[in-house]
Amino acid sequence: MSARTARERLAEAQSALVRSLAQGAPVPAGFNAERVQETARTLLAKRRRRVQRSWPRLTEALGESFRPRFDAWAQENPMELEASPLADGRRFADALLGAGEFPDMAREELLIFELRYHLTGQGLVPRRGLTLRSMRIGSSILLAARLPGGRVLRLRLPF
Numbered sequence: 617m618s619a620r621t622a623r624e625r626l627a628e629a630q631s632a633l634v635r636s637l638a639q640g641a642p643v644p645a646g647f648n649a650e651r652v653q654e655t656a657r658t659l660l661a662k663r664r665r666r667v668q669r670s671w672p673r674l675t676e677a678l679g680e681s682f683r684p685r686f687d688a689w690a691q692e693n694p695m696e697l698e699a700s701p702l703a704d705g706r707r708f709a710d711a712l713l714g715a716g717e718f719p720d721m722a723r724e725e726l727l728i729f730e731l732r733y734h735l736t737g738q739g740l741v742p743r744r745g746l747t748l749r750s751m752r753i754g755s756s757i758l759l760a761a762r763l764p765g766g767r768v769l770r771l772r773l774p775f
Contacts, residue, residue, distance in 0.1 A: 638694045660690055666701035667708065674709065674726075677719035685712075696739065702729070703740050723753045724770075731762035 632644035637656045643649040664686050668675045675682050689711050696703060709726055712718040718726070730749050734741045747762040752775060759771045 640691055660687060663690060663695060663701075663704065667705040670701040671705040671709070671722070671725060673724070674705065674719070674722040677721035700740055702733065703735055706733075706735050720754050723751055724758060727751045727758060727760055728768060731760055731768055732766075 629644055629646065632641070633647060633652070635641035636643045636647075636652055637659060640656065643652045664683065667686065668682070678685060686708060689708050693707060693711075696707075706726075706729060709718060709722075727749055731747050732743060734743055743762065745764050748760070750757055750759045752758075753772075755775050757773045757775050759773065761769045763769065
């Protein structure tokens with residue numbers, strides 16, 4: 617067996633292991649299935665906790681449903697390479713928005729995120745300079761501005 621073939625096999629096994637840990641794919645041959653599944657559950661819990669700390673209002677607004685909803689979403693959406701809980705939470709928020717299930721209580725948190733960051737295919741990019749955003753929240757409109765230097769101003773108007 618050549619060294620190249622051994623490297624290719626190792627790379628394939630590692631790739632299969634990562635898929636089973638991150639996406640729930642079948643555990644590859646030669647690995648302890650019980651341990652791999654336990655590690656996958658632990659990694660999912662860690663990912664969830666990091667998003668909960670980064671998006672506290674969204675977590676609070678969803679209450680007891682946060683965990684099962686996030687876990688179901690996370691199983692279908694593997695973590696991106698940048699592994700940012702802010703970006704992960706924003707992608708989860710996109711799924712809730714798309715389903716029409718994003719809670720009003722967390723809309724201000726989403727607006728503040730949008731003032732500070734731009735989510736691209738390569739990850740989070742901090743915004744620079746003046747940024748203006750508005751969002752309808754319940755029976756009001758929230759206008760917000762991020763000034764150069766990071767200060768955020770908010771004005772809530774009746775709708």
